[in-house]
Amino acid sequence: MNPDCTRELVLDIPADEVSKAYRTVTGNYRKYAKIPGFRAGKVPETVVRRRFGAEIRKDVIDGLLPERFNKAVAELGVRPVGQPQVTELTVEDGQPLHVKAVFEYLAPFSMEGYQQVTVPKPPSDITEEEFQQELGHLRDSRATIEPVEEDRALKDGDWAQISYKGVIEADAEAAPILGEDTLVEIGGKDTVEAFSAALRGAKPGQELKAEVVYPAEYAEGKLAGKTVAYEVEVKAIKKRILPELNDEFAKELGGYESLAELENRIREHLESRKKRSVEAETKDRLFATLTEKYTFPVPESLVQDQIDQRLDRGLRALAAQGMNSEQMRKLDFPRLRAAQRDSAVAEVKTMILLDRIAHEENITVSEEEFERELQLAAIQSREPLDTLKARLTEDGGLARIREQLRREKTASVMYERLPA
Secondary structure, three states: OOHHHEEEEEEEEOHHHHHHHHHHHHHHHHHHOOOOOOOOOOOOHHHHHHHOHHHHHHHHHHHHHHHHHHHHHHHHOOOEEEEEEEEEEEOOOOOOEEEEEEEEEOOOOOOOOHHHOOOOOOOOOOOHHHHHHHHHHHHHHOOEEEEOOOOOOOOOOOEEEEEEEEEEOOOOOOOOEEEEEEEEEOOOOOOOHHHHHHHOOOOOOOEEEEEEEOOOOOOOOOOOOOEEEEEEEEEEEEEEEOOOOOHHHHHHHOOOOOHHHHHHHHHHHHHHHHHHHHHHHHHHHHHHHHHHHOOOOOOHHHHHHHHHHHHHHHHHHHHHOOOOHHHHHOOOHHHHHHHHHHHHHHHHHHHHHHHHHHHHOOOOOOHHHHHHHHHHHHHHHOOOHHHHHHHHHHHOHHHHHHHHHHHHHHHHHHHHHOOO
């Protein structure tokens, strides 16, 4: 717990109320308890207390404490978060119930002047360069590799079709590196320069040797930092052919009648994507500025909850990539939690600020907005809406979704206010 936003609460409940609670709970157990040798409802109270002592004590505590605890906290005028930690507890029939607990709360702080906090708001219009780059990517994705018929040597921009055998030097046990009919771009960004240098000027049918020293940061681990001696046979020269930008190109992509229609759709897509990107980045800068301006203690329980959520998302991503549960158990979770802490603290601060601003400005989520979000969640999770609602009601997810929608709505209000 964060001592800067922790309070202690002491409650003492009179002995007569404790005794009454014990009698009520014990009576319920007598009514329904099934104990061999006794008829239902006729089990002696002493037997019931001896048989179900721990359960009765828990039910007495649950019946007496929560309502009184919440009332006492309300009288303190603070908003608790997380679960309270009980440091002292005395419960015995015929004796006063004594409890001492500590809990975290959202400490009050001034947000005077938050409306005047601004950050630069970049334009979200796309440039001609961005449009041409996107169109180029689309054109590249439809390129074909075709054989070069003329009798000539390999040059930059060509693709060499080769077979090769490589031997890793200073590693006698390593298996040879073999390749058959592999395509290599001469001078390409993904081609090791030693390969390009060896192949440049060669012709089909030619055999040659190449020594390649791979950098330590090379992506393929078994080759990183190694020197490999290759024997290479050039089989063919090929050329990458880009399609012409015309109506036929647009029609082949499907759903477009002309190049103009395709270009309009690309612009719309780019504008939408850039608007979302600029808005998200600007909001991040805005709330980073706000968290620097307004200092306040952050409850540790909220930080730990946020770390849990970040780790859960990370583990789901690892599982989607093929990591199994046995591999996950070997992860260094203390180190992973520590690595998530700074980001989690920043996210909790942002959530607290958004909640405060939403309260100050009376920003709410309508039932229509809430229902629309639930319908979207049901589609994404591929389950009926009623099933989703039941599940989220049980685990408290409905309240979390409403809170998140309110925060997103508040962030959008703050973003729209920024001067262009």
